[in-house]
Each structure stands twice: as C-alpha cells, then as structure tokens.
Amino acid sequence: MTRHDIDCEQALRKLFDFIDHELDDDERDAMQHHLGACRSCFSRADFERRLKDKLHELRHVDLEPDADERIRRLLRSF
C-alpha cells in the first residue's frame, strides 16, 4: 500500500474524526483518497455529514431582547 492507501475498516474507524475535521493533513488525504475510490464508504460519509448538517440547523442562539439587556446590564456592573 502507498502512503495514501487505507482500507474500509480503517476508513470507517476514522470517519467521524474526518467529518469533525479532527484528522491531520496526511490522514485527511488518505481518507479523501479512499472515499474517492470506494462508493460504499463515500455514501456512508455523505450520510453522516448530511445528518451532522441537519443537527447543526437545530442551533438556536437568538436571545429575547429582555434577556440580552439583562446580560449586558450584568456585564456593565462588573
């Protein structure tokens, strides 16, 4: 195997590290190389990435104006 070759088992073990951007450059290159050649692992990675994106869409960070003002008043009191 060349430096870039990993098998499906290795790819699946590193899949979430890949999706979460936790791999180093070499590991990411090896993963991308594998996903480019393996339809099954590519489909799995695509599924997990889309599910992660859908979860991210649940993010709800807007504060009510009253709550925002309460926090700003608190900060000014220090």
Added chain:
Amino acid sequence: MAVSRQVFESRVLALLGSLTGVARRLTRNDADAEDLVAATIEHAWRGAETLQCEAAFKGWIFRILHNTFVSDCRRAAARPHCESIDAEESEDDDAFSLFEQMHQPFLLWFSNPEQAFLDKLLREDLERALADLPDHHRLVVVLADLEEFDYAEIAEALAIPIGTVRSRLARARSALQKRLWHQAQAYGLRAEAAETVAGRPQERLT
C-alpha cells in the same frame, strides 16, 4: 491570569449565543437557561484569575457553564432530568448505525434509501431524538454538532480527556441514530422514503 473587564465583556458577548444555545439544551427551558447563563458569567468574572490564557477563554467559560449546571442540579432535586449529566456510559453502548440499517441489500432497489430518509427527516424528528438522549450524551452532541466545538474545546468544557470525548460522542451519535431509527419505524418513514425514490407504492417495510 487577570483579564480586563473590557476583554471579558467582549469575549462573553461574542459567545453569548452559544452559551445560551447550550444552556437551553441543558435546562430545556428558556427562563432557566437565561438564569444559568447569568450565573455562569458571574462565576466566570469572580474566578477570572483561573483563566490560563485568553486563547482558552471559550473552553474555560463553557466549563464554568457545565459546572454551574451540575451544581444547580445537585441542589435542586426538583429537576429530575439533570440526574444523568455526570453519568458514565450505561445505555446504548452497542454501536448502531442508521446508515447500515437503511443500506439493506433489498432496499438498494430503491436507489439511495438512506439519502431519501434524510430528505424526509423533519426538524421535529431530530429535536425529539435529541431531547430523548441522556444529558451527558445530549450535551456532547450539542457541543460537537450544533455548536461545532472541536474535540479539544469539548474536552476543556467537560473536563474530560480527548479520548473520552471521542468515545462519548460515538456512543451519543449511536444512541441518537437508534432513536431516529425507532421513530422511522414508528411512523413508517422508512417505507415512505423508499416509495418516494422508487416512484411507486410499496408495502410497508416495517
């Protein structure tokens, strides 16, 4: 490390949305979340000397948020949903993959059932599955997937090693996918997704 009031204020305001978002997921209640964020900011300001360096501000203040929530829970037995926040893995330890469930050979007749499933997945389905997770699983998913913390930031916020972040996140995602699968079975979503892709009616598959 002493941090100036001005720097403290600007860092808090930059993170206020995330602090509120995580607090809402922990308390499941906007009023309690607002109180938790306010208490966190007060504790952080009073303990500003415990901040190692400005770059560590994010992990540091989320650790205070987490600790404040855990302390509040221990004081208020009236919040039964807080019980599992410190729990170690006790359920859903067996790895579960929604993709593998959907990617059955017989379903391959319907092109990409797992992609069709995602297309059909509603916000409410995800909210319900997320809310049903034990607190320690929900929190790690919220930090990683909703708030997009990296593993080092999660480790700092929860005061656990990165290896534990990785394993807890894997178990939490597995538990979440198991709940989505059960919902899909309950609603016949799996069959519906397959029908949509196939373009013709099918008998329920579940």
